[in-house]
Amino acid sequence: MTMSTARSREEDAVSRLRKRLQMRFGDRTSADVSSVVDRATRRFTTARIREYVPLLVERISRDELNHRFE
Secondary structure: OOHHHHHHHHHHHHHHHHHHHHHHOOOOOHHHHHHHHHHHHHOOOOOOOOOOHHHHHHHHHHHHHHHHOO
16 A cells, blocks of 8 residues: 555545544534544654554544533
């Protein structure tokens, strides 16, 4: 798999994640959810191993959405 293919898969996974979180946290605005996901994604910009980035972004985002908006 080429680097661009892997990156494209990662971007697709994060996009699906964003939609799932928007459905799960329907009481939050789309902008709030997107902001949280974008911030979590940026934490891994320089990560050399990318395989688990979507999973880590999901955990970080879900935790922030659960606690930030209590």
